[in-house]
Amino acid sequence: MIYDRVGLDEEAQTVVRRYEEALVWCVYTVLSLRLLWRAYQSAIELLVWDQWDFWTPLFTGAGPWACFRWQHGPHRQGLGGLVLWVTATLSGFSVRTEAIVSSFIIIAGAGIFLLFVRKTRGSLDFLDVVFPFILLNGLLPNALVRFPNPAHGPVPFLLLCLIPFCLRIESIRIKATTAAFLTVACMYTAFALCMVPLLLTWQVLETIRSSKNRASMTLALASSVLGVASFFIDYTPNSANPNFAKIPTILEYVQYVLLVLGRPFVSQPLNGFDIGKAFVIASSMPVAAMWGFRRLLTRPSDKLGAACFLLSGFTIVFATAAAVGRASMGVGTALSWTRYIPYVLPGTALLVLVLRERTPVRTGRLVLCLLAASLVANELSDDFLEDPLGKVRQKRITCIQMLRSGEPVGPTIQLGDVLLYPDPNLSAKIEFLRVNKLGLFSPGYRVTQE
Secondary structure (H helix, E strand, C coil): CCCCCCCCCHHHHHHHHHHHHHHHHHHHHHHHHHHHHHHHHHCCCCCCCCHHHHCHHHHCCCCHHHHHHCEECCEECHHHHHHHHHHHHHHCCCHHHHHHHHHHHHHHHHHHHHHHHHHHHCCCCHHHHHHHHHHCCCCHHHHHHCCCCCCCCHHHHHHHHHHHHHHCCCCHHHHHHHHHHHHHHHHHCHHHHHHHHHHHHHHHHHHHHCCCCHHHHHHHHHHHHHHHHHCCCCCCCCCCCCCCCCCCCHHHHHHHHHHHHHHHHCCCCCCHHHHHHHHHHHHHHHHHHHHHHHHHHHCCCCHHHHHHHHHHHHHHHHHHHHHHHHHHHCCCHHHHCHHHHHHHHHHHHHHHHHHHHHCCHHHHHHHHHHHHHHHHHHHCCHHHHCCCCCCHHHHHHHHHHHHHCCCCCCCCCEECCEECCCCCCHHHHHHHHHHCCCHHHCCCCCHHHC
């Protein structure tokens, strides 16, 4: 804590520690309920933009395997596709239910990461409230509601939070099996694939160093490689960016990376302080990744170092990949596309944990106090408090009314002044929903619910 427990006997210290830990979990619970409530209140029962694409297997009656393998842009749906298949099947194609399920996935990932922090530090104290504020960021409802997709954000977030926990597994066989599963799951699930080279590197080092059960590690590594290779069967390179051929300047790439890494902790419009925060985060990530890699090579028993290499390295690779793929569409998209936020949060939280454990106590406490104050200030800003849909809300409600009125829809991307998706099968998909009374055409649905 900010203070030292000087003068307290062992029993009193235990009581204080329990109260501090309870405080952290209370903050986690409150922020979890806030995320669920905002997702429920903001979500609208209308498929928008590229949802009409990655929901295609559901419209065609395909099973879970098709949803798992479905390619959308440069990535596949993976575990997110399975989540979507289960959720849509059980809820009657409810977009709001999907948002709630995605929220629970984020909450589960944040809880798992907090357990990792507790296991690493022995207990949670007052300043560990920074972790719920980071992991359950106030901008997450935007990422879950504006353009929903469990595969693009929520499920990768959960996978990233599971990885540090996997490193602490004592049984080599269980650890090897879990590592193989996480590697293949990451490869198939949206941009979690940026983690795969790092996980394979870690598995190779673990296999080389294993004196016991090397066969288990070797088998797991071989399974990982085969699983990753299977990703490319029937794979079609697709940047999903019509401006991809346009080459931005180096400065634009750097700005894009900076904004992707800093977006969860800045509000719009940007000010000098926000830019400074983004720069500190962006410059700290490669340092943390190199420190973690050095620890991985020299001190294999240091689980925090290995986790730092994996999560910090992933955050850098992801932000760089996002810049390569999207900077040609304008640097401003790094601020407007909040679906990137879940990918950045676990790495940032791990960076803070390293700060707690590897810096002088007083310095670490001071920095954490400043960070906590900054996070709370962010949560009170207009950008964090506003309706995730903003001006789009009324347009989407108008679109629902037009669709429910039976107005014919052609194979175009426009319905009134609302942009849906450039899908030649759009009208057939809408008719499928109407005939089967699903989603916005379900008998119990009322537009007034919005």
